Structure formats: C-alpha cells, structure tokens
Amino acid sequence: MNLIIYFTGTGNTLHAGKILAHELGDTTFFRISKNMDKAKVRELINEAASIGILAPVYAGTLPYMVSDFLKVTSFPQDTYIYSLLTCAGSELSAHTDVELCLEETSKRKVDNNFTLTYPSNFQTHMAPKDDQTIKKVVGDAEDELKKIASIIEKREKEAIKVKKFMAAISRASLKIFVKKNTDKNFYSDDKCISCGICQKVCPAANIDLVESKPRWKNSCESCMACINLCPVKAIQYKEKTKTWGRYSNPEINTNELKIN
Secondary structure, three states: OEEEEEOOOOOHHHHHHHHHHHHHOOEEEEEOOOOOOHHHHHHHHHHOOEEEEEEEOEOOEOOHHHHHHHHOOOOOOOOEEEEEEEEOOOOOOHHHHHHHHHHHHHOOOOOEEEEEEOOOOOOOOOOOOOHHHHHHHHHHHHHHHHHHHHHHHOOOOOOOOOOHHHHHHHHHHHHHHOOHHHHHHEEEOOOOOOOOHHHHOOOOOOEEEEOOEEEEOOOOOOOOHHHHHOOOOOEEEOOHHHHOOOOOOOOOOHHHHOOO
16 A cells, blocks of 8 residues: 655645556545644554655745654665655755654654645735646646656665755745734635635644634734635735735545545
C-alpha cells in the first residue's frame, strides 16, 4: 500500500495526490487537519510501502500544521519517503524543513523530493490568474506528475540540498505573512446564504457558525479554503477581494475538500 499524507485548502495538493495514486495504484490518503485521527495515521505509516508528504509552500516553508505534524510523527527507517510540494513560485527551504523534521523525529532522511508549480490561491495578497492560464498550469502539473510517479515506482533516490540558513529566514517570513490572526480581516457580506461550507472545509476547525454566519476564531492556517470555496463569493478579505475572482483547483470539487 502506498500512503499519501497531505495538507490542502483549495485542492492543489489533493489533485497532485490523485494523479500519483492513479499512476501508482493501491494508494491510501490521509489528510492533515486539526481533528485528524492520529492513531489511524500511525497505523497507516507502519503498513505503507511508500509514503508521500504533500503540502503547499507558504512563504518559502511549510504550513504550520504540516511542520507541527511532522515534528511529532515517527516514520520507519526503511520505508521509501518522498516530499512533494506545490507552489506558485519557489519552494525555497520547504524541502529542507521536511528533512529536518524527519531527522529530528525519526533519525532518517527523505529519499526524494519534488516541486510542482500550481496556480496561487493566496487570496489575501493577489487576485487569481485567468481560467486559460490556470488550465495550462494544472495540465503541465499533470504531465510532470506522471514522470514523478515513475521515479517513485522505481524507488529512485536524490538527496535534498539542506538550506538551514534559508530555512531560518523562511520561518521568520512565515510569521510575517501567515499570522494566526489573519482571519480578523475576513468577513461575510450580505450575499451569504448560510450554507456552512466555509466551516466544513476549514482544516483548522477555525470557523463557527453564529446565527448561521461564519465567525473566525483566530487560529487561521491561511489555507484560503473559506474565501475561495464560498459558492456565492460572500467571504471577503478587507475590501480588495470584492472585485477579485476566486481560485480552487478546477479538477477537485468542493465536497472532496470538506473535512470528514
């Protein structure tokens, strides 16, 4: 059994995982979220023949929830483990952070590492690209994933170039650009239809519904699921997103992104 452990907000890493699973066969998925079943993932890790750690890149490093998970999770010595990171720009030190976490908790290294370009969902800072550009970028990622799957099947190894200095800079940047209280600037406008999707897709369990409207709880992962997956674009960040489109991976539907 191949295991894919992933974190996602708007579907890019899930899309990558699904393409890999199709190519590899016999693959089980486990999603990193606040209320995940920790006993279950330990069981899966011990049974897996290969383990993929899939995550988006935030400010050049890993999302808080991913690094927190890796820092307390032990992995077997002999299992083939790879990291696959999705980003709109550069991975900078994110692969280094995966490596450092595994060295700390499991006294081992990552066997291989891959970086894939996907469209950005960073709605608090930029508007999404046009549909044609998105389609091309996602299509290119699919082609690259088929090559990556072949490398994984062959258990090919490539050492990570450890960038400890860059890792320290990236972690400092994460604290600047991805703050837990980022959600203080999120709000729902009068288009809100009280569907509750924002609450259901939040991996941080950071949204309550109060009088059928979302209320954020200052424990935000900046995954952008709530603002991008609202079916009527009722969630805004400050004023600028009122005129912006939204982004979620076009090959992943909203139901796949709800937390079970």
